Amino acid sequence: MTYQIALTFEDGVTRFIEGRDGETVADSSYRSRINIPLDCRDGVCGTCKSFCESGEFELGEYVPDEAMTEEEEAAGYVLTCQLFPKSDLVINIPVTSDIAKAGASTHAGEIITIDHVSETSTYFGIRLDNRGALGFLPGQYVNIVVPGTDQTRSYSFSSGPQADEVGFLLRNTPTGALPTYLRERAKPGDRLEFTGPMGSFYLREVKRPLLFLAGGTGLAPFLSMLEKIGDTGADQPVHLIYGVTNDADLVKVDELEQYAKQLSNFTFTCCVADEGASYPNKGYVTRYIEPEHVNGGDVDVYLCGPPPMVDAVRKWLEGQGIAPLNFYFEKFSGTGLVTETGSIHLKAADVDEAFDARMALELGAAQLTVGRLSGDQIAEYRRLEEAAAQFVGDGRFTDPAGFRQANAAFHLFPIAATGNATMIDTYKRLQVQEYMAQALTPSTELAADIAQDHRDMVDAVARGDIEAARVAIVAHTEHAKATMRAGIEEQSGSAG
Numbered sequence: 001m002t003y004q005i006a007l008t009f010e011d012g013v014t015r016f017i018e019g020r021d022g023e024t025v026a027d028s029s030y031r032s033r034i035n036i037p038l039d040c041r042d043g044v045c046g047t048c049k050s051f052c053e054s055g056e057f058e059l060g061e062y063v064p065d066e067a068m069t070e071e072e073e074a075a076g077y078v079l080t081c082q083l084f085p086k087s088d089l090v091i092n093i094p095v096t097s098d099i100a101k102a103g104a105s106t107h108a109g110e111i112i113t114i115d116h117v118s119e120t121s122t123y124f125g126i127r128l129d130n131r132g133a134l135g136f137l138p139g140q141y142v143n144i145v146v147p148g149t150d151q152t153r154s155y156s157f158s159s160g161p162q163a164d165e166v167g168f169l170l171r172n173t174p175t176g177a178l179p180t181y182l183r184e185r186a187k188p189g190d191r192l193e194f195t196g197p198m199g200s201f202y203l204r205e206v207k208r209p210l211l212f213l214a215g216g217t218g219l220a221p222f223l224s225m226l227e228k229i230g231d232t233g234a235d236q237p238v239h240l241i242y243g244v245t246n247d248a249d250l251v252k253v254d255e256l257e258q259y260a261k262q263l264s265n266f267t268f269t270c271c272v273a274d275e276g277a278s279y280p281n282k283g284y285v286t287r288y289i290e291p292e293h294v295n296g297g298d299v300d301v302y303l304c305g306p307p308p309m310v311d312a313v314r315k316w317l318e319g320q321g322i323a324p325l326n327f328y329f330e331k332f333s334g335t336g337l338v339t340e341t342g343s344i345h346l347k348a349a350d351v352d353e354a355f356d357a358r359m360a361l362e363l364g365a366a367q368l369t370v371g372r373l374s375g376d377q378i379a380e381y382r383r384l385e386e387a388a389a390q391f392v393g394d395g396r397f398t399d400p401a402g403f404r405q406a407n408a409a410f411h412l413f414p415i416a417a418t419g420n421a422t423m424i425d426t427y428k429r430l431q432v433q434e435y436m437a438q439a440l441t442p443s444t445e446l447a448a449d450i451a452q453d454h455r456d457m458v459d460a461v462a463r464g465d466i467e468a469a470r471v472a473i474v475a476h477t478e479h480a481k482a483t484m485r486a487g488i489e490e491q492s493g494s495a496g
């Protein structure tokens with residue numbers, strides 16, 4: 001049995017390798033000449049710790065707390081040297097592709113289809129020389145070399161990951177390099193080359209309803225995602241709202257109708273911004289977002305369109321008080337250059353709620369454990385505090401990911417010390433870790449000395465002073481929430 005394993009690197013490059021039953025992902029990578037971080041290969045050192053975004057697997061043995069904590073495992077971290085795939089996997093490798101010697105690969109083939117689907121949009125398809133060598137996640141893009149030039153332009157696949165012909169949909173702008181080539185010079189049989197796949201705008205595991213918002217030829221990645229959903233199936237409702245500027249921009253609607261027939265969980269709405277359009281639905285996509293599409297916020301929103309559309313949708317959601325659990329977006333310019341890929345998942349109120357819930361658990365844990373912990377337990381608590389402190393320096397996190405992991409272990413400790421399975425389980429379900437991963441960066445300013453907060457908590461517990469422990473827990477929660485708000489604001493500023 002073999003599996004397709006997508007290794008996504010920090011610089012947006014994705015490489016696919018073949019995984020085999022009984023073979024670790026580390027060994028599969030090595031076989032594919034990709035140097036993912038490794039040291040002991042034995043589940044001891046933690047060098048190979050990565051994050052598994054989707055898929056089924058088994059983990060071999062590892063040394064708890066040394067290589068990885070149980071907390072981290074519960075949060076989705078894996079050790080690639082102990083990771084045996086049981087399905088296709090998507091794994092985030094925490095280094096750049098350069099370091100892993102896994103730069104984006106180059107693929108070449110010949111154009112077999114050029115279809116000017118409307119006066120403003122063109123589809124073209126390529127038959128690759130080696131289709132088997134190209135793997136991609138639906139939603140990703142490649143950098144296409146414009147024939148006869150040294151220029152490249154970025155376009156998302158409109159075809160699914162399994163389709164023989166790889167297809168792209170682009171806006172037929174008068175001056176765009178690739179549109180001009182396709183309009184004026186291209187003919188079937190021409191050679192074309194691209195590098196990739198790239199980008200973090202790709203379909204994640206479908207765990208909740210999906211709302212797709214496409215602007216113009218930003219429809220392309222969604223066609224690819226729908227093909228994938230058509231292949232694998234999904235139980236969750238998927239709704240697409242496809243907005244364009246003028247009637248002529250509305251293309252591929254017949255394909256959407258096919259998907260609506262084929263997939264019982266898929267529905268879509270089209271709209272044309274031009275109020276003078278002949279298409280009956282006029283206005284912007286936000287006009288057509290219904291409450292059931294956002295499912296009270298328990299929804300993953302994917303948005304691909306020009307920058308003003310991305311910004312307008314974000315503002316609209318905020319104005320409506322809707323905070324999608326995950327919000328992935330890709331902004332592109334009319335020339336086909338991907339300008340920005342990102343994700344926003346947070347609303348301050350949700351974050352506050354999670355941190356308050358953690359505080360309630362910690363106050364409860366203090367009530368049950370202060371004055372009852374052994375010397376060894378207090379020493380362990382202090383060790384965890386010190387482990388987290390090493391990632392804090394000069395008012396910022398020196399390594400937010402490192403802090404996050406160490407911090408999770410630190411906060412779990414007193415709750416785990418209660419031995420109360422319900423409390424431990426509740427703590428593990430909190431989305432504190434996930435929220436921190438989304439909000440905190442090395443430039444986030446800390447609202448207070450977080451490391452000192454932690455020390456105050458441990459000191460109070462060591463003294464058996466429950467009142468001081470309570471004060472320290474409450475103060476730390478306020479500082480943590482304020483720091484998270486700073487991170488969220490920073491993200492919304494930079495993402496706009």
Ligand code: FES
Nearest residue numbers: 039041045046081
């Ligand atoms: S390489 Fe050491 S734990 Fe995997």
